[in-house]
Amino acid sequence: MTKRIEHWIRPSVRTLRAYHVADAGNMIKLDAMENPNIWPGELEQAWLQALGAVQINRYPDARAQELKDALRTYMDIPASLDIMLGNGSDELIQLLQLAVGGPGRKVLAPTPSFVMYEMIAAAVGMEFVAVSLRDSFDLDAHAMCVAIEEHQPALVFIAWPNNPTGNLFDTQALEAVIEASPGLVVIDEAYQPFSKKTWMSRLDQYDNLLVMRTLSKMGMAGLRLGVLAGKRAWLQEFEKIRLPYNINSLTQTGAAFVLEHQGLIGGQIEQICVERQRVIEALQAIAGVKVYPSHTNFILFRVENADTVFMRLKQSGILVKNLNGVSAALDSCLRVTIGLCKENDAFLSALVQAA
Ligand SMILES: *Cc1c(COP(=O)(O)O)cnc(C)c1O
Numbered sequence: 001m002t003k004r005i006e007h008w009i010r011p012s013v014r015t016l017r018a019y020h021v022a023d024a025g026n027m028i029k030l031d032a033m034e035n036p037n038i039w040p041g042e043l044e045q046a047w048l049q050a051l052g053a054v055q056i057n058r059y060p061d062a063r064a065q066e067l068k069d070a071l072r073t074y075m076d077i078p079a080s081l082d083i084m085l086g087n088g089s090d091e092l093i094q095l096l097q098l099a100v101g102g103p104g105r106k107v108l109a110p111t112p113s114f115v116m117y118e119m120i121a122a123a124v125g126m127e128f129v130a131v132s133l134r135d136s137f138d139l140d141a142h143a144m145c146v147a148i149e150e151h152q153p154a155l156v157f158i159a160w161p162n163n164p165t166g167n168l169f170d171t172q173a174l175e176a177v178i179e180a181s182p183g184l185v186v187i188d189e190a191y192q193p194f195s196k197k198t199w200m201s202r203l204d205q206y207d208n209l210l211v212m213r214t215l216s217k218m219g220m221a222g223l224r225l226g227v228l229a230g231k232r233a234w235l236q237e238f239e240k241i242r243l244p245y246n247i248n249s250l251t252q253t254g255a256a257f258v259l260e261h262q263g264l265i266g267g268q269i270e271q272i273c274v275e276r277q278r279v280i281e282a283l284q285a286i287a288g289v290k291v292y293p294s295h296t297n298f299i300l301f302r303v304e305n306a307d308t309v310f311m312r313l314k315q316s317g318i319l320v321k322n323l324n325g326v327s328a329a330l331d332s333c334l335r336v337t338i339g340l341c342k343e344n345d346a347f348l349s350a351l352v353q354a355a
Pocket of ligand 1: 089188190215221224225226
């Protein structure tokens with residue numbers, strides 16, 4: 001069997017390591033940028049009623065029109081632009097790479113950044129070009145433009161704000177990247193609810209720009225819904241390779257219902273931003289901890305020995321993300337997602353003991 005596997009599975013897939021998802025068990029889960037809030041009881045009842053009306057014996061609406069309309073309003077997507085939906089933005093990243101892929105085609109992104117850009121490139125057989133961020137985690141516009149000139153990438157991915165560093169790259173640096181790119185530039189705004197900044201209104205200005213969003217970080221990670229906005233001519237091409245029913249009926253109905261309750265989501269996001277500030281200040285007060293600025297719902301921080309601190313937090317029942325060893329730039333770094341007030345308190349007091 002080993003021989004057959006070696007013969008048939010592509011080398012680029014065999015050398016991959018599956019995306020690791022830690023088992024949180026009963027721990028306080030602060031590792032995956034989820035919104036920790038649950039809904040008030042009556043709203044949950046109304047939501048269950050809406051889901052109960054879904055006919056699961058029928059295929060979903062292949063165009064997901066009602067949901068797209070709700071998203072257009074909620075995300076201020078200009079009428080001149082088209083929308084494409086994915087089963088999470090991960091699926092959109094894959095679909096974009098499939099659409100432009102082929103021998104010699106390249107994907108470029110700064111690093112450290114979202115790991116799926118590179119993993120998917122390996123999976124679909126595209127070459128991945130990594131351009132290091134500066135030590136401050138700012139975008140190195142010059143290095144980006146030089147690499148773009150040299151490699152002529154079909155796709156450039158920019159997470160804005162960036163994951164796992166939490167910062168927003170300089171707007172002028174991004175403009176230089178967009179203008180230097182022969183192919184598409186995708187601005188991944190997964191954390192837009194927490195940064196409140198967007199390129200959506202500037203999509204019209206460029207022929208090679210796409211904006212990607214997700215509902216995951218604002219409280220619907222379980223529904224799996226990613227959103228791509230861009231000019232019709234591009235999206236028409238991508239639509240040809242989107243699987244016809246990639247957004248299931250429960251997600252279509254469930255997400256549309258939640259988007260109707262904007263006030264609730266907005267309130268939760270505000271509360272997360274307030275907590276973020278409180279946790280940043282508390283971290284700054286702990287000796288031996290270096291905190292990085294955040295425009296997201298997580299905080300990157302450096303300690304003296306990340307592996308030890310990570311283990312001790314785990315022993316205290318708190319799961320964060322250990323980034324030590326991921327890349328030299330992230331040595332001794334941990335990433336914590338903002339949780340409920342009492343979860344953040346538990347994290348902070350465990351960290352004081354552990355650091
Ligand atoms: C979490 C994350 C995503 C993936 O979101 P899904 O919609 O859950 O697949 C995409 N990009 C960045 C930068 C992220 O942090």
